[in-house]
Amino acid sequence: MAKNITKKVKQKTISRRSFNRGVILTLATLSAAGAGFYPISSPQAKNYLRPPGAVPEAEFLASCIKCGQCVQTCPVEAIELAFLDDGFGVGTAYIDARNQACDFSCDALQCILACPTGALDHKIEKPEQVLMGLAELTHPDRCLAIKNQGFKGHIRGEDFGGLLRYMEVDRWNPQLMRDHPVDREICDVCQLLCPIKGAITMEQKNNEDGSSYWTPVVHSTCTGCGVCEMVCPVEEAAIEIIPWKKWQETESKDGKESDHVG
Amino acid sequence: MWGKKEIPKEVIEIHDLRYKDLKAGGKAKEHMANQANAGRTVWRNRRWASLIIVNLLFVVSFQFDLQLVEGSLTASRFIGFHMADPFAAMQVALAFGQVILNLVIGTLTVVFLYLIVGGRAFCSWVCPYHLVSELTEKIHLALVKKRIIKNHPFNIKTKYWLWGVFLAIALITGYTAFEMLSPMGILSRAMIYGPGIGLLWVLFLLLVEIFYSRRVWCRNICPIGVTYRFIGIFSLTKVVYDLSGCHHDGACRSACLVPHVLEFTKPGKATSLQDNFVGGDCTNCGMCVDICPTDSLKFDIRYVNKLF
Numbered sequence: 287m288a289k290n291i292t293k294k295v296k297q298k299t300i301s302r303r304s305f306n307r308g309v310i311l312t313l314a315t316l317s318a319a320g321a322g323f324y325p326i327s328s329p330q331a332k333n334y335l336r337p338p339g340a341v342p343e344a345e346f347l348a349s350c351i352k353c354g355q356c357v358q359t360c361p362v363e364a365i366e367l368a369f370l371d372d373g374f375g376v377g378t379a380y381i382d383a384r385n386q387a388c389d390f391s392c393d394a395l396q397c398i399l400a401c402p403t404g405a406l407d408h409k410i411e412k413p414e415q416v417l418m419g420l421a422e423l424t425h426p427d428r429c430l431a432i433k434n435q436g437f438k439g440h441i442r443g444e445d446f447g448g449l450l451r452y453m454e455v456d457r458w459n460p461q462l463m464r465d466h467p468v469d470r471e472i473c474d475v476c477q478l479l480c481p482i483k484g485a486i487t488m489e490q491k492n493n494e495d496g497s498s499y500w501t502p503v504v505h506s507t508c509t510g511c512g513v514c515e516m517v518c519p520v521e522e523a524a525i526e527i528i529p530w531k532k533w534q535e536t537e538s539k540d541g542k543e544s545d546h547v548g
Numbered sequence: 549m550w551g552k553k554e555i556p557k558e559v560i561e562i563h564d565l566r567y568k569d570l571k572a573g574g575k576a577k578e579h580m581a582n583q584a585n586a587g588r589t590v591w592r593n594r595r596w597a598s599l600i601i602v603n604l605l606f607v608v609s610f611q612f613d614l615q616l617v618e619g620s621l622t623a624s625r626f627i628g629f630h631m632a633d634p635f636a637a638m639q640v641a642l643a644f645g646q647v648i649l650n651l652v653i654g655t656l657t658v659v660f661l662y663l664i665v666g667g668r669a670f671c672s673w674v675c676p677y678h679l680v681s682e683l684t685e686k687i688h689l690a691l692v693k694k695r696i697i698k699n700h701p702f703n704i705k706t707k708y709w710l711w712g713v714f715l716a717i718a719l720i721t722g723y724t725a726f727e728m729l730s731p732m733g734i735l736s737r738a739m740i741y742g743p744g745i746g747l748l749w750v751l752f753l754l755l756v757e758i759f760y761s762r763r764v765w766c767r768n769i770c771p772i773g774v775t776y777r778f779i780g781i782f783s784l785t786k787v788v789y790d791l792s793g794c795h796h797d798g799a800c801r802s803a804c805l806v807p808h809v810l811e812f813t814k815p816g817k818a819t820s821l822q823d824n825f826v827g828g829d830c831t832n833c834g835m836c837v838d839i840c841p842t843d844s845l846k847f848d849i850r851y852v853n854k855l856f
Contacts, residue, residue: 374724
């Protein structure tokens with residue numbers, strides 16, 4: 287009898303210990319997961335440019351299933367997947383526009399069609415409807431046009447692997463940019479290669495001393511595709527995409543210039 | 549007692565015989581040394597082939613633009629058919645609050661597929677982490693054998709808690725938090741899209757499994773496995789146990805990732821002569837089928853087998 291009782295007590299201790307260890311394992315796993323919250327919420331969090339049709343960032347993080355079907359379908363391979371240092375953002379799709387922008391050369395927005403979860407909104411059907419962000423001349427001091435300079439040669443150098451659709455060359459196959467050098471008297475490469483008609487224009491402005499200069503001006507039709515950022519021929523781009531930015535934000539009070547200049 | 553299926557007389561007779569045998573230190577003990585099938589790897593070879601081919605298909609399909617399988621193991625399209633990892637899909641549905649038809653179709657396709665081939669068959673026949681974990685397990689076992697380390701098994705129910713908590717996190721916070729930890733997703737994406745620092749996390753998990761707790765991820769944590777486990781309760785393809793030839797060596801249980809599904813191979817536990825089917829946790833890996841010295845464990849297709 288006594289033996290039986292000790293056996294029972296022993297069993298109880300074992301099951302309690304096993305329960306406690308289960309709790310510890312659960313907590314350890316959860317705290318590992320909790321670490322993923324930091325990278326996306328910290329002030330240094332990367333403000334990614336998401337693919338065309340992406341739903342707002344919080345919803346995008348919730349809905350992206352991290353499969354990469356958008357990556358696979360993109361003809362210019364503009365889309366990449368984030369790594370573990372992005373915490374909960376691991377495996378989510380983004381575009382590094384300076385490296386390879388979305389040039390809409392698929393026309394039908396293949397990435398949106400490929401997305402199985404609606405992280406890329408199926409309601410967006412045409413490139414013109416896309417709003418990934420907004421181009422902004424963040425560094426006017428770097429802009430060749432403003433400096434009254436032209437550009438001749440290979441945009442981004444002879445080794446640059448960026449792809450772009452040149453409608454007049456081949457409608458269906460994006461070309462290597464390095465195979466299509468340009469020669470512009472005053473640099474207007476961003477305006478020249480912008481895939482959305484009229485999203486960027488070159489406008490003449492006056493200096494205080496009466497002399498004039500040309501500057502690229504972004505208009506409301508800009509989709510934030512990033513081609514201008516990719517093709518800006520100076521070392522570090524003068525024009526950049528501000529992800530998620532909407533046109534209204536630029537038109538601040540009294541038509542004053544936006545203070546988003548970086 | 550009431551409501552329970554009655555144990556057939558012949559089964560009780562066999563149990564009695566075995567019990568006497570064991571007490572006399574007879575036949576069963578003798579057979580402990582019976583290692584007729586010890587090195588057999590028939591099912592393991594098939595399984596490894598499947599693991600490698602499936603994962604390679606994803607890689608090759610993208611590299612050479614074959615458009616055969618697009619995506620990765622969390623969601624994909626196989627020759628146009630949507631597929632989605634049920635647990636990833638559940639997290640997305642809860643976090644996003646919207647359900648897209650393609651995701652439902654993909655999930656149902658996968659559920660249907662694994663209802664046929666066996667729920668956690670995904671784990672041992674498809675999941676890339678299972679393969680690396682299976683290989684590093686050999687190091688663990690060697691170290692345990694040399695008494696350099698000790699195995700620290702965890703409560704097998706832990707995975708259910710985590711399964712619930714990760715779904716709750718998705719619902720409440722809107723983050724698919726588990727996807728960050730999932731070595732299945734990390735490895736699948738690393739193979740297809742190129743390696744990242746996520747591999748360090750996978751390496752860490754492997755080290756824990758080698759030096760601390762045998763196969764702890766697959767056994768006690770992974771909620772993907774739990775989801776497939778629920779499918780496995782109803783699935784057709786299962787390992788079935790035939791009591792009549794068994795010597796209760798226990799070789800099957802020592803080879804098994806989830807030995808509790810083989811409880812009925814212990815002396816006196818089986819409730820049926822030939823219809824002992826394993827539970828949902830079984831991954832259909834076939835290690836027990838390979839190792840069983842008396843061929844008492846076999847793959848069978850439930851219900852369908854009765855038709856012929």
